Amino acid sequence: MEEEAREYAIETLINIWSCIDWNKVDSKRAYNIWDEFSNKIKASAFTTNKYEEFVEKLCKKLNIESLKYREILDVKLKTNIEIKDKIMDLFRNETLLLVLEVKMNNEIRKEQKKIEKERKEREENKDEN
Numbered sequence: 001m002e003e004e005a006r007e008y009a010i011e012t013l014i015n016i017w018s019c020i021d022w023n024k025v026d027s028k029r030a031y032n033i034w035d036e037f038s039n040k041i042k043a044s045a046f047t048t049n050k051y052e053e054f055v056e057k058l059c060k061k062l063n064i065e066s067l068k069y070r071e072i073l074d075v076k077l078k079t080n081i082e083i084k085d086k087i088m089d090l091f092r093n094e095t096l097l098l099v100l101e102v103k104m105n106n107e108i109r110k111e112q113k114k115i116e117k118e119r120k121e122r123e124e125n126k127d128e129n
Helices: 002-018 027-031 033-046 051-061 070-078 081-093 095-128
Strands: none
Touching (some): 002 070, 027 033, 033 095
């Protein structure tokens, strides 16, 4: 159950992170965005006991108007209260570890995009010759 809760917690944060409107984030704020993200997770988690309210509060704090990922809805609809409680405990007590995992996931995703872009460019250059 703990591993399942951790996976749901990380997926929730990844999905919320992915919905941040980066056009509204200036460079000064972007410099400290990971600290801001951590602080807002912890603040949201400590002001509610319910997963659904946590998601709503965190989105408000990050100026996210709508979520576009199914995983959060799946947690809301398909997960029992014990797992949701464990997810909330993780948000409260392991915020930094969860954010680090989100950050690592984000870096891996960026690296994969970069590799894919380079591969396509090589293929295009090969086709031109």
